[in-house]
Amino acid sequence: MSGKTGFSPIRCTVHVSMLPYSYTNNDVAKLFEPFGRIAHVTVLRDRETRKSKGVAWIQFVERESAQKAIEELNGTKVDRFTMKVEWAKENGRGGEFIKKRKYTKAKYCFECGETGHTSYKCPHNVLGDRAKPKKKQRNVEEESENVKAWLENDEDDF
Numbered sequence: 075m076s077g078k079t080g081f082s083p084i085r086c087t088v089h090v091s092m093l094p095y096s097y098t099n100n101d102v103a104k105l106f107e108p109f110g111r112i113a114h115v116t117v118l119r120d121r122e123t124r125k126s127k128g129v130a131w132i133q134f135v136e137r138e139s140a141q142k143a144i145e146e147l148n149g150t151k152v153d154r155f156t157m158k159v160e161w162a163k164e165n166g167r168g169g170e171f172i173k174k175r176k177y178t179k180a181k182y183c184f185e186c187g188e189t190g191h192t193s194y195k196c197p198h199n200v201l202g203d204r205a206k207p208k209k210k211q212r213n214v215e216e217e218s219e220n221v222k223a224w225l226e227n228d229e230d231d232f
Contacts, residue, residue, distance in 0.1 A: 086113070086134045087162035088143055093117075093128045094153040098185040100193060100204040102130045109146070110139020124187055128155070131162055 093102065099115045106112060114133040117126050134140040140161075148159040182189045185196040194206050 086137050086140050088132045088134065088140050089160055089162040090130045090132065090147075091128065091158045092155045093126065093130055093157060094155055094200070095126045095128050096198075096200050097126055097130075098193070098196060098199050099130075100185070100196065100199045101201045102132065104201045104204055105152070106132050106134075106143055106147075109134070109143040111135040124185075 088106075090102070097105075097117065099117050102117055103112055103115045106115075111134065112132060113135050114131075116131045118129040119126055132140075132143070134143070144159050144161065147157060150157050150159075183191055183196050184193040186198045191197070192206075194204050
């Protein structure tokens, strides 16, 4: 954030490759949680089999947390894989993720596609269950001001 107002997703996002294929979003989150608050985790999956491809993106709330994760986890062995942890590259779509998306009640697990449980309690989580994050009160007025300031001050316009 260093001197800038607002939030920039790409400046806080880490790209991880060479992850164990059995890891779910929750497993990756548990692996990176010690470095700071995580806003979002995405594990790349095969569309048909829903199996991990060993690649993930972790969006941290603070850039310093992401930097610390890169420094400490790059080159670390997990199971039999040596992880490559680096800054994510800009794909030109960062602005669309600033808006808060509305989600409907899940009818199935996002990890395995089965019904009867949520992704936080999925039996396929290699590292076990993960605690559901606590909901916090949103200050919509302050958020919209931060987004406006970020859009006005963003030097990386394309």
